Amino acid sequence: MNGKIRFAPSPTGYLHEGHLLSALYVWAAAQKWGLHIHLRIEDHDQSRARPEYIQSIYEDLSWFGFSWDSQSIQSERGRIYEAALQKLKAQNLVYPCYCSRKQLENENPKSETGEIVYKGKCREQGSASAIDTPHNLRVKIADKVIEWHDLRLGDFSENPKFQCGDFPIKDRDNQWTYQFAVCVDDIDEGITHVVRGEDIRSSTARQIELMGLLGRTSPPVYYHHPLIVDTSGKKLSKREMAHSLRQDKNAGISPKSLLGKVCFEAHLQPQNTPITLQQALNLAADRL
Known part of the structure; x- marks a missing residue:
């Protein structure tokens, strides 16, 4: 494999269509570029993280057919974060x-x-x-x-x-x-490619700077994908009580139907028609 990419949801609610779109881009990039896929559970916010949400991430991803090569959970990595903190203090x-x-x-x-x-x-x-x-x-x-390049959005x-x-x-x-844990994780876990929503783009320069302070000499390759927005133009989010994939699953909607719907809403296909996971990955890969 040529590198390592991560999918890093936070267990502060159930996954929604925005997460599904991001997963499609991550797995499409892994297939296209020959990357190891790492699933990271970002439960650094212990005031909002819940065990049932963690379990649902594994279950929902598997239901769609996603698989990964390795995984980690931030709440088990305290010693690694403490060592990084001591490096900055020194x-x-x-x-x-x-x-x-x-x-x-x-x-x-x-x-x-x-x-x-x-x-x-x-x-x-x-x-x-x-x-x-x-x-x-x-x-x-x-x-x-900080000068950096995004594969979709260009130079910054x-x-x-x-x-x-x-x-x-x-x-x-x-x-x-979040800013600290994600930088330490990306260094320690050897992440070479970061594919994520464009709502996090503004965090990139500070993360590159912090990774440099922690000893990383070159940043990951970045691709910030477009978002799915609601009828008011806002991005889907747990804080805004976005409709969850689990609700659709419990209502009997099939993975193919949800994949087709998300690809339609993300302008990856012209009609809202059911598709397989591989077809959805191919559509996302065409945009990379």
């Missing part, structure tokens, strides 16, 4: 942040995408506050431009300092953040 790149959510919203500007750009108040103040006070751990981000030149500023790698509930 470079004096981590500091505690005691700002409340209200302070963050009131004292910092927002980027063009509406994201808070942290200006480094606690970095400047140092660690004077009591360490047992609830706090985030932030990583120091340099003022520099972005400066994370002005996209988000120093971002959290551990939250005040002592949980590892």
Whole structure:
């Protein structure tokens, strides 16, 4: 095999059509480029992750006919994350942040995408506050431009300092953040290709920067695929209570019908007609 790709759902709800589309692109890329498929369960948010959602991921993917070569679950990788944290601390790149959510919203500007750009108040103040006070751990981000290429969207030149500023790698509930865990995992698990929805594109530059701080010399190959949106133009999400694949399965709808529907909604085929998994993969592969 020529490399390794991952499918990385979070078990904070049941899979929906957006996940199915992303899986199609991941498995299509693996077939087209000869990649090992790694299934990663991203349950870093222990306040929302549920065992039944984890089990449903395995069951739903298998129901459609997806198979994978290896798997991992973030909640079992604490020692690996801790070692990565110590590596950043040894470079004096981590500091505690005691700002409340209200302070963050009131004292910092927002980027063009509406994201808070942290200006480094606690970095400047140092660690004077009591360490047992609830706090985030932030990583120091340099003022520099990250240049990267997306196989679908083209070239980007972005400066994370002005996209988000120093971002959290551990939250005040002592949980590892998405940005940190995904970077550590992509390094440790040898991920060479990242295929994911274009809603995560804005995280790429900061992830490349963090992976560099952790010792990775070259970033993965990236492809950000288009999304399925609802009637209001919003992307499907668990927070918006998107209709789940499990609901359709329990209602007696076949995998072929769901695959055809998703490929139609994603403009991969012109009509809403049932298709096999391999046919759906072929349609996605034509867009890569």
